[in-house]
Amino acid sequence: MTIPPLDDEKVGYGRPPRATRWKRGQSGNPRKKPTPEESIVDLIDRLLLQEVRLTISGVVTTVPVLEAIVSQLQLLEMAGNARASKILLKYRAFASQHAEKQFRLIFKK
Numbered sequence: 001m002t003i004p005p006l007d008d009e010k011v012g013y014g015r016p017p018r019a020t021r022w023k024r025g026q027s028g029n030p031r032k033k034p035t036p037e038e039s040i041v042d043l044i045d046r047l048l049l050q051e052v053r054l055t056i057s058g059v060v061t062t063v064p065v066l067e068a069i070v071s072q073l074q075l076l077e078m079a080g081n082a083r084a085s086k087i088l089l090k091y092r093a094f095a096s097q098h099a100e101k102q103f104r105l106i107f108k109k
Contacts, residue, residue: 011017022028038046048066055061056071063071070091076084 009018049064051062052065052068053060054063054068054071070088073084073088073091077088
């Protein structure tokens with residue numbers, strides 16, 4: 001007389017043998033479509049928009065990385081650093097060329 005198999009050991013349609021079942025966390029499609037690589041522009045945007053903590057005059061604020069870089073360059077420029085002045089001039093020229101033109105209305109009394 002044979003011993004009937006337990007429910008976990010039944011084999012048939014939709015119940016493969018226990019030895020051939022996928023292990024927990026194993027993908028059913030190991031050669032799946034690869035994720036696209038991040039473009040260099042997206043990488044730079046993501047890195048420059050990350051938030052960092054910045055302390056100015058004892059006050060801690062959270063600002064994007066780009067703002068922290070520019071504020072550090074401004075501090076160095078005010079201290080007389082010629083290289084920081086040159087870099088800030090390049091940033092300002094780039095920003096003025098690529099900024100959207102906006103109309104500014106000024107009302108005088």
